[in-house]
Amino acid sequence: MGSRFIAIWFPNLVSEGMLRRHCHLKGIPFVVAAPDHGRMRITAVGPGLQKQGVHTGMAVADARALVANIEVLDDDPQLPIRLLHRLGLWCIRYTPTVATDLPDGLLLDASGCAHLWGTEIKYVETIRDRLQAFGFTTRMAMAGTVGAASALSRYGKQQVTIVPPGEERSVILSLPPAALRVEETVRERLQKLGLYTIGHFIDMNRSVLRRRFGVELLNRMDQAIGWKEEPIMPLQPVEPYEERLPCLEPVVNRTGIEIALKQLLDNFCKRLMSEGKGLRKAVLKAWRIDGELQQIEIGTHLPSRDAMHLFKLFELKIEQVEPALGIEVFILEAPGVEKIRSSQEALWHHSSLADNRLSEFLDQLTGKLGQGIVHRYLPDEHYWPERSFKEATGLTEQPLGEWQQDRPRPVRLLKIPEPIEVAAPIPDYPPMHFRYKGKLHTIKKADGPERIEAEWWISEGEHRDYYIVEDEIGARYWIFRLGHYTGDKPHQWFLHGYFA
Amino acid sequence: MDAVQKDMMERLRQDILRMQGQRPVTAQLNEKVKLGPVLEAFPHKEFPTGAVHEWLSVTPADAAATTGFIAGILNGLMQGSGACVWISRQDQLFPPGFAAFGLEPHRILFIRLKRDKDICWATEAALQVAGVAGVVSELSDLDFIVSRRLQLAVEKSGVTGFILRQKPRNLTATACVSRWQIKPIASYYPGSLPGVGVPCWQVDLLKIKGGKPGSWQLAWKDHAFRPLTDTSIAITTPLRKIS
Numbered sequence: 001m002g003s004r005f006i007a008i009w010f011p012n013l014v015s016e017g018m019l020r021r022h023c024h025l026k027g028i029p030f031v032v033a034a035p036d037h038g039r040m041r042i043t044a045v046g047p048g049l050q051k052q053g054v055h056t057g058m059a060v061a062d063a064r065a066l067v068a069n070i071e072v073l074d075d076d077p078q079l080p081i082r083l084l085h086r087l088g089l090w091c092i093r094y095t096p097t098v099a100t101d102l103p104d105g106l107l108l109d110a111s112g113c114a115h116l117w118g119t120e121i122k123y124v125e126t127i128r129d130r131l132q133a134f135g136f137t138t139r140m141a142m143a144g145t146v147g148a149a150s151a152l153s154r155y156g157k158q159q160v161t162i163v164p165p166g167e168e169r170s171v172i173l174s175l176p177p178a179a180l181r182v183e184e185t186v187r188e189r190l191q192k193l194g195l196y197t198i199g200h201f202i203d204m205n206r207s208v209l210r211r212r213f214g215v216e217l218l219n220r221m222d223q224a225i226g227w228k229e230e231p232i233m234p235l236q237p238v239e240p241y242e243e244r245l246p247c248l249e250p251v252v253n254r255t256g257i258e259i260a261l262k263q264l265l266d267n268f269c270k271r272l273m274s275e276g277k278g279l280r281k282a283v284l285k286a287w288r289i290d291g292e293l294q295q296i297e298i299g300t301h302l303p304s305r306d307a308m309h310l311f312k313l314f315e316l317k318i319e320q321v322e323p324a325l326g327i328e329v330f331i332l333e334a335p336g337v338e339k340i341r342s343s344q345e346a347l348w349h350h351s352s353l354a355d356n357r358l359s360e361f362l363d364q365l366t367g368k369l370g371q372g373i374v375h376r377y378l379p380d381e382h383y384w385p386e387r388s389f390k391e392a393t394g395l396t397e398q399p400l401g402e403w404q405q406d407r408p409r410p411v412r413l414l415k416i417p418e419p420i421e422v423a424a425p426i427p428d429y430p431p432m433h434f435r436y437k438g439k440l441h442t443i444k445k446a447d448g449p450e451r452i453e454a455e456w457w458i459s460e461g462e463h464r465d466y467y468i469v470e471d472e473i474g475a476r477y478w479i480f481r482l483g484h485y486t487g488d489k490p491h492q493w494f495l496h497g498y499f500a
Numbered sequence: 501m502d503a504v505q506k507d508m509m510e511r512l513r514q515d516i517l518r519m520q521g522q523r524p525v526t527a528q529l530n531e532k533v534k535l536g537p538v539l540e541a542f543p544h545k546e547f548p549t550g551a552v553h554e555w556l557s558v559t560p561a562d563a564a565a566t567t568g569f570i571a572g573i574l575n576g577l578m579q580g581s582g583a584c585v586w587i588s589r590q591d592q593l594f595p596p597g598f599a600a601f602g603l604e605p606h607r608i609l610f611i612r613l614k615r616d617k618d619i620c621w622a623t624e625a626a627l628q629v630a631g632v633a634g635v636v637s638e639l640s641d642l643d644f645i646v647s648r649r650l651q652l653a654v655e656k657s658g659v660t661g662f663i664l665r666q667k668p669r670n671l672t673a674t675a676c677v678s679r680w681q682i683k684p685i686a687s688y689y690p691g692s693l694p695g696v697g698v699p700c701w702q703v704d705l706l707k708i709k710g711g712k713p714g715s716w717q718l719a720w721k722d723h724a725f726r727p728l729t730d731t732s733i734a735i736t737t738p739l740r741k742i743s
Contacts, residue, residue, distance in 0.1 A: 353583045355631035369618055375610040377595040389595045399606050403599035411567045413594035447695040468696045474685040475561030500568020500699050
């Protein structure tokens, strides 16, 4: 099937955009103006004023002479870009590939989309009517090439033109050369030579045209006829893993959302299955009738393509979707897709981290109680206890080094070492007793000191001299003294951990 | 009592245990949980897996001792390749410390939750995952209903659960298969050598379904629990021939 493109032209984009933003302007004659060489020059004209002789490029003072009570608004050069961007995003409900055609148009790649609305004319008219309801006047054309669609939308005779496939060449013959989107100088030269329509020069010798008008004109001609491809830059890059589901009637309740989600997941998982992949992250986007986007996101710990499991994860979050007046399009995207390593869990009854059941439990847990509650640690090559382990990025990441076992380490470590009062006989001997939270512990056995430096390349600070001590009941603690003994200042002791 | 009667008694005992939710454990697994003399107290002379055990501790030092003791049991259950889940409220566990008990700390998933309600939910969900070697949950308040639910979860999945109760407020009856209390005692070093030796614990098995409660003094050495009186915990000094 050939490509089909729609060009939408907004003749009064700025003034209608202003009217939409400032409701009080309704019924008041207004113009948009920008300073130019010391005077205000009109850049856009409000509805109805054109008939009274006001046009763009006119000075505001002249317009005031024609219409007395005219309202002048400041021009915002970014406004057309913003308006087109928002309109373009809204149009994504009709086709995934929408591009802006600055300064005042949109381009839609409608290949294979129109049949969802019945016929092409119905499809185009639906878009036109919806845009009209927003208050935008449009002229639209649908053709097999971007060039022809764009030319016909701006210079065609009707408000909506649909060119049957293969007839692009014949329909653009009667249009002026400006429709080909060529530069001003080329247009003027064509005008001077009496070539008023495209039909006048389209059959001329190509080398003659290239010599007189440059290669640009030939390119544009070829693009309009369809001899040359013209790529368009979509506003939103098309996700390679995406499923969409338009609804005949707007969906307003939870059951409807669940049915839509199940259908999307089933199709999606079938595709993943055939490609041997699984998803790590999925987003459900729900476009509402009023143009708002609602989305929920899930993540998995191991790549999954189990529709039931994924549905369970989404189920916890469905209540976050507000259907309001109704949802018309559901889109399921998977930004994170990974290859599934073939599992042989049936052969081994050993539990392991790569077990699907475990990862499904973790998905449910993080789905219900939030991200950041599951931690897995790997050894890190630091002596400083707080830095001797690091968080693993996933379930399958394996440690690069060994866990240090050459020196005894406690099983419980206080996040922040707590100060203790200590009586130590002579410098560098273990203390005789210490007081922690008002309780006195007499030390019976001790090992140490083990000096650990505060890695100066990471943070400043004094070294710690660690002692393993055992009190009279047999409880074992990890305590340390901060820094050297100096005569003038009192030394600080801390409790840092508990040994088993 | 003749042989027939003995046989019947044994069968009845097994039936009662099964009704109480204890399943006969697979032999190959339990040879790994080397609890030494404590094994005599258990109904099948083997550590009950697929059940929920309750552990009491009062002081932080008790909690650390219990942590070490459970780590030693998990070492047997994981057999070097499994995974276990440790659900806690505080961020106090020090992963490198587990390496001393033969565990690979990167095989433990630490789940940190704020509310007791969430911990209960997560514990039950974790115990239902059949592929996990063990689930440790630091849940201080455990009532009968909660413990019953946890017991039902493990009866289906066969996972072993450990409920670590720090400073429990009330000690009512629970549906757990056992109740333990581990306290640290003076570490052991043979002779008069100075310094802190191998970790030793006072192990009190306060309750055990179908078994005999008791108390022991155990030490952890060479990746196994050993009775404190055992000569195997003595440090072997290389003998030198005097010529």
